Amino acid sequence: xxxxxxxxxxxxxxxxxxxxxxxxxxxxxxxxxxxxxxxxxxxxxxxxxxxxxxxxxxxxxxxxxxxxxxxxxxxxxxxxxxxxxxxxxxxxxxxxxxxxxxxxxxxxxxxxx
Amino acid sequence: xxxxxxxxxxxxxxxxxxxxxxxxxxxxxxxxxxxxxxxxxxxxxxxxxxxxxxxxxxxxxxxxxxxxxxxxxxxxxxxxxxxxxxxxxxxxxxxxxxxxxxxxxxxxxxxx
Numbered sequence: 286x287x288x289x290x291x292x293x294x295x296x297x298x299x300x301x302x303x304x305x306x307x308x309x310x311x312x313x314x315x316x317x318x319x320x321x322x323x324x325x326x327x328x329x330x331x332x333x334x335x336x337x338x339x340x341x342x343x344x345x346x347x348x349x350x351x352x353x354x355x356x357x358x359x360x361x362x363x364x365x366x367x368x369x370x371x372x373x374x375x376x377x378x379x380x381x382x383x384x385x386x387x388x389x390x391x392x393x394x395x396x397x398x
Numbered sequence: 399x400x401x402x403x404x405x406x407x408x409x410x411x412x413x414x415x416x417x418x419x420x421x422x423x424x425x426x427x428x429x430x431x432x433x434x435x436x437x438x439x440x441x442x443x444x445x446x447x448x449x450x451x452x453x454x455x456x457x458x459x460x461x462x463x464x465x466x467x468x469x470x471x472x473x474x475x476x477x478x479x480x481x482x483x484x485x486x487x488x489x490x491x492x493x494x495x496x497x498x499x500x501x502x503x504x505x506x507x508x509x510x
Contacts, residue, residue, distance in 0.1 A: 318499060327490055327501045328441070330399075335497075372440060376499070385431055386492070386499055388441045 287311045289389035291373050296395045297363055305358045305371050305392045313378030318386060319347050319358045320372040328372055331358070360394075368396045400425055400495045402502035410508045411481055418477045419505045421491035426471035431492040432464075435504075441490065447474040481509045 289309045297303040309317070316335040320328035334340055334349035334356060346359040360367055373389040401424040411417050421430065430447040444464055446454040453466035467475045478485050488504045 316497070320501075327504045330498055330500060333498055374441075385443050385446060386441075387443070391440045 287375075287377075287387050289373055289375060289387060291371075291389040291392045293390065294393045294395070296397060297360075299363055299365060299396055299398050301363050302359065302361050303363060303394065305360070305373075305394065307356045307358070307373035307389055309354050309356070309373070309375050309389075311375050311377060311387060314351065314375060315378050316376040317347075317349055317356050318374040318376065319345075319356075320374065322370045322372060322391070324369075331371075363396050365396050365398070368394060370394070399498070400427065400493050400500045402491060402493060402500060404489075404491060404502040404505050406505060407503065408506040408508075410510060412510055413482055415481055416477055416479045417481065417507060418475050419489050419491075419507075421474045421476070421502055423472045423493055425495070427493040427495065428471070429494060430468065430474045432466065432474070432476045433490045433492060433501075435488040435490065437486070444476070444489075447476075478507065481507075483509045485509050 291307050318333050319331040321331050322328045332347035334347050339348045344361045349356045370391040370393050372391045374386040376386050403422045405420045432444040433441040434444050435441050443456050444459045447466050447468040449468045449471050463479055465477045486509045488506050490504045491502045
């Protein structure tokens with residue numbers, strides 16, 4: 286079976302750092318994605334990890350450990366506009382990099398002043 | 399990144415009718431995916447739209463309910479047939495490009 290787990294909700298303070306965890310058990314693995322989704326909008330691509338380690342992109346970083354089936358998204362210097370849902374998704378094994386994505390339930394992050 | 403457009407952006411439909419959603423990409427892509435996002439939920443894959451062959455459906459989704467066309471490498475349609483209120487969702491198409499995966503703006507469907 287396939288299972289992707291994330292916390293349902295998190296709250297953090299403006300200017301702080303927050304880490305959103307994602308654990309997965311999938312029948313195949315060809316990369317892990319993080320998306321940001323504001324209410325009423327489509328998901329926006331944030332990061333992609335296929336090898337173990339940390340990928341940094343501005344205020345956002347994503348980490349992957351394939352042996353542990355674990356990833357996290359780190360958001361630094363939180364801003365009010367970072368209040369959104371954060372979706373973890375695993376890409377299965379398909380034709381090269383075109384395998385389908387399986388999504389977790391998403392983590393709703395609320396940033397407070 | 400790929401530029402993806404969808405039509406319509408939203409619609410309100412009556413029970414028992416059908417709606418066809420269009421997805422247009424600004425570049426040729428081998429595979430296109432259709433997702434559904436029910437209210438307050440995450441995204442669920444409906445099917446993979448393959449050019450030149452039938453779509454591949456995920457468990458719980460069938461061709462009679464969600465027929466898909468893929469006439470060329472830049473365009474696909476998803477039809478939601480014989481709609482019921484439970485079909486009220488956002489429907490999104492998605493394409494992979496350069497290892498990343500991008501989503502269209504979505505079609506918000508409300509069934510009365």
